[in-house]
Amino acid sequence: MRRLGRPSSRRGFLALTAGVGAAMTVGAAGWARLAGASTGRVLASEGPLPEPFGVPLPVPPVARPVRGEGGADVYEVEQREGRVEILPGRKTTVWGYDGIFPGPTFVARSGRRTVLRVRNGLAVPTVTHLHGGVTPPESDGYPTDLLLPARCSPGGPSQAHDGMGDDGMGDDGMGDEHDGRVSIGYRTYEYPLPQRAATLWYHDHRMDFSAPQVWRGLAGFFLIGDEEEARLPLPGGDRDVPLMLCDRSFEEDGSFRHPAPAPTSAPAPGHGHDAFPDGVLGDVQLVNGAPWPVLEVSATRYRFRFLNASNARRYRLRLEAEGGRPGGRFVQIGSDGGLLGAPQSLAAIDMAPGERCDAVVDFAGFPVGSRITLRNTAAEGGMRDVMRFHVVRRGRRGERDDSRVPARLAASFERLSPSAAMPVRVFDFRRTHTGGGGEGRQMWTINGRPFRTGAVLASPCLGSVERWRFSSDFHHPVHVHLAQFQVVARGGRPPAAADAGWKDTVDVRPYEVVEVLARFAGYRGRYMLHCHNLEHEDMAMMGNFQVV
Ligand code: C2O
Ligand code: CU
Ligand code: CU
Numbered sequence: 001m002r003r004l005g006r007p008s009s010r011r012g013f014l015a016l017t018a019g020v021g022a023a024m025t026v027g028a029a030g031w032a033r034l035a036g037a038s039t040g041r042v043l044a045s046e047g048p049l050p051e052p053f054g055v056p057l058p059v060p061p062v063a064r065p066v067r068g069e070g071g072a073d074v075y076e077v078e079q080r081e082g083r084v085e086i087l088p089g090r091k092t093t094v095w096g097y098d099g100i101f102p103g104p105t106f107v108a109r110s111g112r113r114t115v116l117r118v119r120n121g122l123a124v125p126t127v128t129h130l131h132g133g134v135t136p137p138e139s140d141g142y143p144t145d146l147l148l149p150a151r152c153s154p155g156g157p158s159q160a161h162d163g164m165g166d167d168g169m170g171d172d173g174m175g176d177e178h179d180g181r182v183s184i185g186y187r188t189y190e191y192p193l194p195q196r197a198a199t200l201w202y203h204d205h206r207m208d209f210s211a212p213q214v215w216r217g218l219a220g221f222f223l224i225g226d227e228e229e230a231r232l233p234l235p236g237g238d239r240d241v242p243l244m245l246c247d248r249s250f251e252e253d254g255s256f257r258h259p260a261p262a263p264t265s266a267p268a269p270g271h272g273h274d275a276f277p278d279g280v281l282g283d284v285q286l287v288n289g290a291p292w293p294v295l296e297v298s299a300t301r302y303r304f305r306f307l308n309a310s311n312a313r314r315y316r317l318r319l320e321a322e323g324g325r326p327g328g329r330f331v332q333i334g335s336d337g338g339l340l341g342a343p344q345s346l347a348a349i350d351m352a353p354g355e356r357c358d359a360v361v362d363f364a365g366f367p368v369g370s371r372i373t374l375r376n377t378a379a380e381g382g383m384r385d386v387m388r389f390h391v392v393r394r395g396r397r398g399e400r401d402d403s404r405v406p407a408r409l410a411a412s413f414e415r416l417s418p419s420a421a422m423p424v425r426v427f428d429f430r431r432t433h434t435g436g437g438g439e440g441r442q443m444w445t446i447n448g449r450p451f452r453t454g455a456v457l458a459s460p461c462l463g464s465v466e467r468w469r470f471s472s473d474f475h476h477p478v479h480v481h482l483a484q485f486q487v488v489a490r491g492g493r494p495p496a497a498a499d500a501g502w503k504d505t506v507d508v509r510p511y512e513v514v515e516v517l518a519r520f521a522g523y524r525g526r527y528m529l530h531c532h533n534l535e536h537e538d539m540a541m542m543g544n545f546q547v548v
Contacts, residue, residue, distance in 0.1 A: 038379065039312060039476075040279030042281045044249065044283055045250040046250070047251070047254075050088055050292070052388075053293070053373075053387075054088070054292070055293050057241075057287060057293040058288045058290050059238075060104055060288060061104050063077065063098075063104035063106050071112060072112070073108065073112065073114050077097050077103070079118060079119070079122050080096070080099045081093050081095060081121075082098075084101065086286070086289060087250060087284075090253065092254045093255055095217045096218065097118075102217075102219055103220025105220060105221040107223050108191070108193055110193055110225065111193060111194060111226075113191065114190075115189070115191070116188070116189040116191065119150055119185060124206075124209070125147060125149065125206055127142070127143055127144075128141050128189055128218075129141030130202045130222055131202065132222075132337065133193070133222070134194050134482060135189075135190075135191055137527060138181065139189040139190045142205075145183075146180055146182045146183070147183050149184075193224055194522060195338075195484075196229075196339070196412060197224050197229035198334065198338035198502075199307065199358055200223070200356075201222055201307055201309065201356070202220055202222050203220075203309070204219070208538050210538055211280065211311050211534035211537070215248065216256050219244070219309050221244065223242070224338075228411070228412055229410075232339075233404050235360060236403070239300065239301065242304075242307065243287055245287055245315060245386065246282075246309040246311075247281055247282030249280075259275050276535060277535065277539065278474075278536075279313075279534075279536065280312055281312055282313070283382070285386050285387075292386070292388075293387050294387065295388070295390070297392070298363070298391070299365075299367075299391050299393070300364060300403070301361070301363075301401055301403045301405075302361050302363070303359075305357075308352060308356075309353075312533045314475065315350070317375070318347065318374075320374075320375050321371075321372055322370070326347075327373065330346045330360070331362075331405050332497075333358050333359065333409055335355075335501035336502065336503045337484040337501060338502060339409045340409055340413065340500055341408070341410055342407060343360075343405050343409060346359070348377070353532045353534070355477065355503075355506075355507070368391055368394060370391040371389070371391075372388065373386075373388045413502075415486065416488075416517040418467055422465055422466055423460070425469070426447075427447060427457070427470050427471070428470075429446055429472040429474070430444075430445055430473045431473055432448055432450075443539055443541075444536040446529075446530075450539075455543070459548045460518075460548070461520065461548055462521070462547050463521060464519075465517050466518055468480075468516050470513070471511075471514075472510060472511070475507065475510060476507075476531045476536065477506070477507050478531060479529065480529045481504075481529065482522055482523065483518040483520050483527075484504055485502070485503055485504070485506070485518035485519070486516060487503060489513075489514070489515040490512065491509075503516070522547075524547045526544055530543065
């Protein structure tokens, strides 16, 4: 057993201090560190932490539809508490879809409707959002479209009602949250999926409480396949592995530790994380819900669908062989919005919260017995370890690996180019102090304003492409609902490797301007863009746009 956290906690704190007050005085070396570090502060766990590489990698089960009707797959899923063993010998209560964390993986087809009927068996309101989905507005998981607990229903026990107070509907100036489409007990989300094959994920999006509710487990994978992807000779079956990366902290008894107030208190909405305004970093690295796990692999190619599901942590992933030697490269084949036009070979993968990266790793060059460690070189101390691959056999049952990564991936990939006719809009993500008398509170804002449900920042036309410029004072992973976009410039330079392909989330680094071309296809209605650092999101760094 070992302890982690204190040194990195201090380091994290220094980094964020540099980002805020002293930004203008950081030297070049400071900038480099700032650009690589995570925004946030480590919340240290109580009690001993496990040794790394002691447990096998779990893979979330694939959900089964309860029926297929009229060209749709219908699923029923319940949000409920589950007791799971994350730390050896201790039990953690998760808030999970079907009581598990990560939730079940939904495997869907492009253009075939998926219907998710969600029952809320928890004691708190929830909202389910399909991240990366081209979804009609009423199913998109708008933060005030609450699904109230089933046991809140009229005539049911009132305890949950008392517990909820009027949270999310306060008079604190955070917005008129009464206008949500509220359901009790059950809610049906419809996903028509008019979009390419891609690695999506679903997660809680409740107004002011996304950070603690995702932290407790309300997240899972949603994979869309299509014919174009199915024709490619990529590794498949159990060599196509989704990897949800997130960091968590634990109490002595094994329960999740997060600074948000207990859900039964009546908090000032969204701002229970006041001690952690920059974001909460855990000191235990989880992959698919297991701490520093190991995956036994054959010496063949694997497709890994990396998802950064952390609240605030950023990753620079590298493969390292024994003795610190390089452990090979990643061949990136897809990004948030699906397959790239052509693969790109990368020594490192940079991922901000919310981003996905689909990459093939070939273990063929490693003798049986090799151990290859996935490292996060953007982290400190024990958090530099993520998971390990253990090469235990040549090929599966001796057969050849006939997978490959073709030089041309997606013929459907269309590169957008800027034109003078495209509307230009600017979104500035910045810390703002509100209130007076020297005791104003800090908010994370877009264009100087905290989120209000009634305020619309942009009204793009359905089917149009617009040039959106994101600027920031800090690290903000900017996520746009509905629209997919392509990055055309970062800090006045060409996009970074991590910006490749169709994206829905892009890391905007301190004092940087990122320009994207966003296509508003699919549906008219109200959608949002926001920072995907979940603590920033809960502290009002969200805005609406209306597709007209
Ligand atoms: Cu992954 Cu609006 O969120
Ligand atoms: Cu989203
Ligand atoms: Cu942010």
